[in-house]
Amino acid sequence: MSLNLPARRLVQTARSTTPSLHLRYLLPHTQQRSISWFNWGKSSNKQSPLTKELDKRDQQKKIFDKMQNRTAGESVFDEEIKQSDAAAADSASKPELGAGRDVGGLSKAKEHMARALDPDPRWRIRWQRRKVMQMVRSGGRMTKEQRIRLTEKELTLKSENLNTSYKKLMFLTRQISGKTLDDALTQMRYSKKKTAPEIIYLLKEARDRAVVSRGMGLGKVNGDTLDKTRKIQTKDGKWIEVRDPTSLYVDQAWVGIGQDRGLRIQYHARGRMSKMVKPSAHLTVVLKEEKTRLRQFDEKVQKEAKAKPWVHLPNRPVTAQRQHYSW
Template sequence: MSLRIPTRRLAQPAVALSSSPSLLTPFTPFLQRRTIFGLFKREKTPNAVPENPITAEFLKRKPREAPAIIRGDLSSSSIFETDEAGPKPSAEDVAAISGPRMIRDPSIMAAALDPDPKNRQRWERKMVIRDVQKRGRLTRTLQIKRTERESASKSHFIKTSIKKLGPLARQITGKSIEDAIVQMRYSKKKAAKSVLAHLEHARNEAVVRRGMGLGELNGTKGAKTEIELKDGKRKLVTDRSGIYIDQAWVGRGPYGKDYDFRARGQVNLLRLPYTSISVILKEEATRIREHEERQQKRARRKLWTPLPNRPITAQRQYYSW
């Protein structure tokens, strides 16, 4: 077996070959594997101190071990680190930090809570006088307001005209809220989609804020009753707390602006109308009361006669004039 050594290396003297570390480098790995010392691993020498002062300063400031990041926690470099919600401090710590508790001064908040005290006192005095004069009796309108529920809701401005939205308002008037939603769901009108979203919002608002439509849960559903509507149609009411649309009307909104580019460089200015729809929701108990009132009024009505029933007197043969 022969070794491949360059000719220029063989031309050098033996002393140079034995002392030159560059020649031994190709043999060093091979020789270390065959010696006893090559079987053991040598300890790594520590890193030398960098000569660059900037690097030394960076290594001093750099943390040796990175802090463990908890899942759902914020990192140390996050801008929201100061706003992180930590453990709640105790009452002693809060008292020590905040000091004595400040008592609110009503005079400071009077500008927001009671901006016009004179008019408020005048209105309260007027209401007391009215209550005394009527001896605590309520008017018919107030009695209805206190005993029956209703909810008024106005929609956002819809990009359509009054001429197009009016038929939809007339279509849902008098129907129950569920029937009106079904009508708008299967309607071919473009604005029906916006009316449908508003009806669903008005229904949810009436249930949550006014407590309407909860007769089945509260046990006030009542028995089935057949009533007569204003237009003479008959209707079977199965739930006294059912929600229906008593009124629906359309209101004009602002006008938008758009451009209609025509031939020969002409531009026409378009005015795009915006319209809103408002609805008043009531319970079926209101229609039952109105039906009973119409029946009572019809029962009190007297029989109509063409001429009064009285004797004929002072008859003459000729005219008096």
């Protein structure tokens, strides 16, 4: 089956008016290539990538100049702004040096710097006022918890929801709680449980964050190593030897219930059914340094030394005693 219209008349009609979708393929088409490799078949009247980059730099320079001119009143960064303007003038006078540099930068206007450094000034003022009131009430004295926070470091890290139940995850937390970080990693490395690799990943991430962000575990660098090995007793009654007071250990590890991952129907006899929920759980670990256990052991020894001897029958007067029954 062929089309009855002549080809010449069809082409003239298509050129004069907009062709329909089923006749558009009959129009003559010439393939064109532009500078970009991805623009084959498109028009070459568009700007080249080099021209676009130059226009973008000019636009960034206009925005940067506009933001710098908005500095209201005296500013701390007036000298730096003048230096940057002088550097920009030098780079403009020497195009061979400033041609390859990026014009864009951060604004040093007073209102912009205030938004970045002090986004909520009213909250900061209330917080400072509350802290001053606390210091005045206490007379400048710090509590025991505040002194411990100033001298000892710790890190708390929580994992994402794991594809397991909190009952199964609880047994793994008991294996790592109270152990050194190396022993906890060894326990999870040789564990046959499915969630053990997830705990290894969490412990390694907590170790890296503690070293980088808190400066923990750097006793050999800071010179905090002990002269001799100390033998202390942990909370669970085990005796361990401590050589480096800044080495990391897992102080606490607990499990929380996460969101349900879905449910499915479980069918029973006599046409009954129930739903089975796929649970999830998350793990939280607290890493501390060995100096914390050294302090706790010393406090325990001092408390036992100050305790009075236990007396089975204390020497006190007997009261509320009668010779006969009261009934």
